Amino acid sequence: MTEQEARAAVYTAIHQVAPDVDTDDLAEDARLRQDLELDSLDFLRLVEIIAETTGVDVPERDYAEIVTVTGLIAYVGVHG
Structure with missing residues (x-):
């Protein structure tokens, strides 16, 4: 998946x-939880939508890699 495709999905x-x-x-x-004010359920829903739309499953052990919007884009780009 290209960076542009990952950015659009995120x-x-x-x-x-x-x-x-x-x-x-x-x-x-921007930090997903602090700056965008996503609570725990919002964050989990975000990860779920990413999995549904891109096929990129984010296991809980990788949550530390996706603290920011950039981190999530990079993660989806690498794993997608």
Whole structure:
């Protein structure tokens, strides 16, 4: 999966989980839980949507790698 495809998938998933987040002005260094204010259930839903739409399963042991939007894009790009 290209970086552009991964970015599009991540932005779409973020929009589905947190529709109030403006993905047009989203800083990619934004932290998913703190800056985007995703609670634990939102984060799990985000990971679930990524798995459903891209086929990239994120095991719990890898959650530390996807703290930021950039981290999630990179993870999806590498594993997708």
